Every structure is written in C-alpha cells, then in structure tokens.
Amino acid sequence: MSDFTNRAKQRLVEEFLAARRRREGRGQEASAAPARKAKATSNGLDSIPGFKQFHMQKNAAGVLDLDNPFFQVHDGRAGATSSIGGQEVLNFASYNYLGLNGHPEVNAAAIEAMERYGTSASASRLVAGERPVHAQLERAIADLHGVEDAVVMVSGHATNVTTIGHIMGQRDLILYDSWMHNSGVQGAVLAGARRIAFPHNDPQAVERLLAEQRKRYDRVLILLEGVYSMDGDLPDLAAFIDIKNRYDAILLVDEAHSLGVLGKTGRGIAEHCGIDPHDVDLWMGTLSKTLSGCGGYIASRSDFVEYLKYTAPGFVYSVGMPPPIAAAAHASIQVMLREPERVARLQARGHYFLETARAAGLDVGPSAGYSVVPVIVGNSVLAARLGHRLLERGINALPIVYPAVPEKSARLRFFLTCEHEEEQIRETVAVTAEELGALRAKGRNLREYALRMAMPEHQDS
Structure with missing residues (x-):
C-alpha cells in the first residue's frame, strides 16, 4: 500500500465504513427517536486534525478486524x-537490556531511598528538592561517559525537548537524522530554528548541507542516536565528529538505546568506536532502559551543565527526580560496571x-x-x-x-x-x-x- 496517497487511504476507509453501515442497517427499522447529535462546533476538539486522523485510523482498524496490540497489561516484571x-x-x-530491573541490589537501593526520602522530591531541585542521591547519580553518569558533569531530569523525552529548545533559536540550524527520536525533533520545533532532516546515517549528506548553508546561520546542532531505536543500526560517529569540527557545529548523541549495550563495559558508542568522549558536545541518555528507572540526562562540560541547571525550563520548573528512581539508576550503573x-x-x-x-x-x-x-x-x-x-x-x-x-x-x-x-x-x-x-x-x-x-x-x- 506504499503507493496509496493519504487522500486515497481516507476515501477507501470511508467506503469501508459506508459498506459496513449498509450491511448493518439492512433489515433494521429506523429508530423512532433520532439520536441526539453533538453540538456542531467549528473550533472545538473535533476540529483538531490529529484527532480526526486518529478516529479514521481507529475506524479502519475496526473494519479490517485488527486487534489492538497496545496497552497490554503485564502481570509482573518484564524480562526475557x-x-x-x-x-x-x-x-x-x-x-530491560541488562536484566537489572528487579535486580536485588537495585531494588534494595530504591527501598532504602524511599524509606529515607519518601517517594517524591516534593519540589524543584533548584528550590527545595535536592537530595544527595541526585548528585551521586550525576557523578556516576559523568564518569560513565568520561566527561565533567551531568544533569538528570524526570523525563527522557522532556530532556531532549527542553535542552534543544532552550539552547537553539531562530537564527540557528538543526540537522537531524531522519530516524531521530521524536523527542529530538520536538525539541527542534520548540527552538524555532531551521530544521532539516538528513537521509538516515548519511554524513556526506550533512557535509553537503553544511557546505551550502552553514554561513547563513549563527549556530548548527547535529542530532544523532547511538543505536537507532527503529532499525537498530549505528551512526558513523567519527565521520560526524569530523564534520562538526570542520563546520563549527554542536553535536548531540542520544544514547537511550546504546548505553549498557555498546562497548566492552557498556559505556556506549564512544567506547564502542574508540573515540574521545570530549569530541561530542552533548551526551544525552535515558534512565528507563539499561538503568532501570525513568528520566533522562545530559552529560557535558561542567559549566554547561551548571547553565542547564539554572536555566533549562524542563529542569528549573519541574519537580526533582524521585529519590528511589535516582537510587535505582545509580545502583544499576554499579552492577553494570561490576558485571x-x-x-x-x-x-x-x-x-x-x-x-x-x-x-x-x-x-x-x-x-x-x-x-x-x-x-x-x-x-x-x-x-x-x-x-x-x-x-x-x-x-x-x-x-x-x-x-x-x-x-x-x-x-x-x-x-x-x-x-x-x-x-x-x-x-x-x-x-x-x-x-x-x-x-x-x-x-x-x-x-x-x-x-x-x-x-x-x-x-x-
């Protein structure tokens, strides 16, 4: 169906629905009391294009007798x-790449933190939510990546959105891999910068774009993933580092699916490729995969991390990471490095x-x-x-x-x-x-x- 246009798809679904209504209505008498119609509105919820598209897809799934594969309820820990x-x-x-979710040492760390600090930081870390476990986790993440410092946030998705949206602006250019995670793309949208998706895993395409367009923009940000979550392939990191250096760009690598996966000790794509981690400006990652928690982080220079802690909206105006989650992630790092x-x-x-x-x-x-x-x-x-x-x-x-x-x-x-x-x-x-x-x-x-x-x-x- 790849050659069907969206308009053709919609017509086809409408034909399906009309056919089903005719089949269901055959032989049935019309109801004496007509159903109450929803009040027509021009700018209400029903006018949202995505909402309309969702209903069209849901109706199509019903016509095609497709079971909903999503929101499955697991009865316990999900491993192999x-x-x-x-x-x-x-x-x-x-x-749960390294099987650390539910590991006794990880569970014990979370329980100990919960008994001492409760289940919530109860405030933004900037004002009253800082706990010792936050600094311990950030130190461990920075050491893991071989850089100076790190900051953790309560959502992996929001980490990309708030960081990219905060540091880039309308006079800038963001180049992102066409398979980049939605969080990176949404961060680029928030920034208001010029956005260009380059062909997947194609550093030559990035070089051509920069040779043509670099002089038009103040700053350039290049977005990659360490392991791409859809295809499971890796970028040519050395080639992208060379390009970013020659064109004075900023490089962000999202390690959500490569931390704990690549490298002899699980330190990610820098270890896997044998590159100096300082050659990447921003290491982004999540705590919800290998590290058995929830949230995200940026690891970078200490002065830049400090800047984010005082100014990034997704950190400043958000509650701090729950201490049990931070403790579980910290314990996961320790087990990973030990084993x-x-x-x-x-x-x-x-x-x-x-x-x-x-x-x-x-x-x-x-x-x-x-x-x-x-x-x-x-x-x-x-x-x-x-x-x-x-x-x-x-x-x-x-x-x-x-x-x-x-x-x-x-x-x-x-x-x-x-x-x-x-x-x-x-x-x-x-x-x-x-x-x-x-x-x-x-x-x-x-x-x-x-x-x-x-x-x-x-x-x-």
Whole structure:
C-alpha cells in the first residue's frame, strides 16, 4: 500500500465504513427517536486534525478486524519472559537490556531511598528538592561517559525537548537524522530554528548541507542516536565528529538505546568506536532502559551543565527526580560496571538473533544486531496481524506501523536482553518466519484486502 496517497487511504476507509453501515442497517427499522447529535462546533476538539486522523485510523482498524496490540497489561516484571493476562510469554518488547530491573541490589537501593526520602522530591531541585542521591547519580553518569558533569531530569523525552529548545533559536540550524527520536525533533520545533532532516546515517549528506548553508546561520546542532531505536543500526560517529569540527557545529548523541549495550563495559558508542568522549558536545541518555528507572540526562562540560541547571525550563520548573528512581539508576550503573559479562551476553544474544533471522529469510534491515532487531514486513496490517499471531503462540513483539514508520517499512521490533536464551531466540525466529509465510500465502496484506473490500460486489453483499 506504499503507493496509496493519504487522500486515497481516507476515501477507501470511508467506503469501508459506508459498506459496513449498509450491511448493518439492512433489515433494521429506523429508530423512532433520532439520536441526539453533538453540538456542531467549528473550533472545538473535533476540529483538531490529529484527532480526526486518529478516529479514521481507529475506524479502519475496526473494519479490517485488527486487534489492538497496545496497552497490554503485564502481570509482573518484564524480562526475557513476562505474563500478559495470566499467559506466560517470551518477551521481546521491553528495554530491560541488562536484566537489572528487579535486580536485588537495585531494588534494595530504591527501598532504602524511599524509606529515607519518601517517594517524591516534593519540589524543584533548584528550590527545595535536592537530595544527595541526585548528585551521586550525576557523578556516576559523568564518569560513565568520561566527561565533567551531568544533569538528570524526570523525563527522557522532556530532556531532549527542553535542552534543544532552550539552547537553539531562530537564527540557528538543526540537522537531524531522519530516524531521530521524536523527542529530538520536538525539541527542534520548540527552538524555532531551521530544521532539516538528513537521509538516515548519511554524513556526506550533512557535509553537503553544511557546505551550502552553514554561513547563513549563527549556530548548527547535529542530532544523532547511538543505536537507532527503529532499525537498530549505528551512526558513523567519527565521520560526524569530523564534520562538526570542520563546520563549527554542536553535536548531540542520544544514547537511550546504546548505553549498557555498546562497548566492552557498556559505556556506549564512544567506547564502542574508540573515540574521545570530549569530541561530542552533548551526551544525552535515558534512565528507563539499561538503568532501570525513568528520566533522562545530559552529560557535558561542567559549566554547561551548571547553565542547564539554572536555566533549562524542563529542569528549573519541574519537580526533582524521585529519590528511589535516582537510587535505582545509580545502583544499576554499579552492577553494570561490576558485571561486564552482562554486556557481553547481550551483545552475543543480539548477534545471534540477527544471524538466525537472516538465515530464516526475514528482513532485518540494516540492524547491527545489538539491542534492537526489526523484522520488516512491508505494510501495517500485516505487521499488526503478525504481532497478534505471535502473541497467540506465546511471543510478545509489538508492531511498529504507519505513521511511526513509512508504510513500506512496517515491522515487528524485537528488543533483546542478556536474559534471553539461544533456544528462546531460535523458537521465536522459527515461529515468526512460519506465521509470516502463512499470512503472506493467504494474501492477507493490506493492499489486496483493501482492493477486495472496495469492489462493488463486496459493498452490496
């Protein structure tokens, strides 16, 4: 369905809905009392374009008999396995990369902090919310990245939004990878700077843009990820560092999916590539993956970190990180550094999944086989149906569909952990290949289904 325009999609959905209404209404008498109509408004909630699009997509899913794969309720800790609705499943939908969420030492640190400080910092850190555990965590993060200092914030998404939105302005240029996380893009929108998405993982494209446009702007910010969360591949960091130096730019690397994943000790892409961490201006990361908590951080020069602590709106006007979360993240760092075998096992499992999937004929895109491996199926309905079929067979892997990715790139996304066993991976790949082959053999892709449903004989049957 990649060649369908959005307008054509909408017409097709409207035809589906009209056909369903005709089928449901056939043989039924009209109600004596007409249903009350909502008051028509020109500028109310119903006028919001995204809200309209959401309803259109929801109705389309209903017409196509697609089960909702989202908001699944897990009954307990989610690791290599989990329990969903009382069913034990192999779990490939959580970021618990090193298995530290629920680790006894991590739990104990959180409990101790809760007993001493409570569950909340109860204020912005600037005025009354500072606790010793905040400084301990920030020191550990700075040391982890090999830079001078760090600041932690209560939301990973908001960390990118507030930092980028705060430091860049209308006279600036922001170049971001086309697969950059939404938080980076939203930060660029907030900044009001000129925004240009460059082709994924293409430093040459960045150089061409800067050669043409650098002189027009005061400052330039380049946004990358250490491991891209959709494709699981890595940037050519050395090439981007060279470009940013030659064109006097600022480089931010988002390590959300690479901290604890890359490098011999899990320190991230700098360790993996053997580069000086000071060559990157801003290291951004989250605490919700490897570090078993919630929130984000910026690691950089001490004077710049101090500047953010006194001026970044998302830090100054937000409550401080809950002390139990900060303590859990700090303990996770300690365990990770003490037990590098967790990192080695995660890397081995990721590579094994990648190799096994390729051997089974699955499209894993450009994934490097670390924490994230996609299985690209080509359209959103097929991805949703495949996810449902896998869950029925005890495997939890979530579909990523349009508009999160282009329609032709719809996929299931598999997150690996050091807790996955090779036997579990072999079983998962075999079942995925089997179910995908069965769905394709039945012609259940979206284009064929849509064309059949759109035919007049189907509308009137």
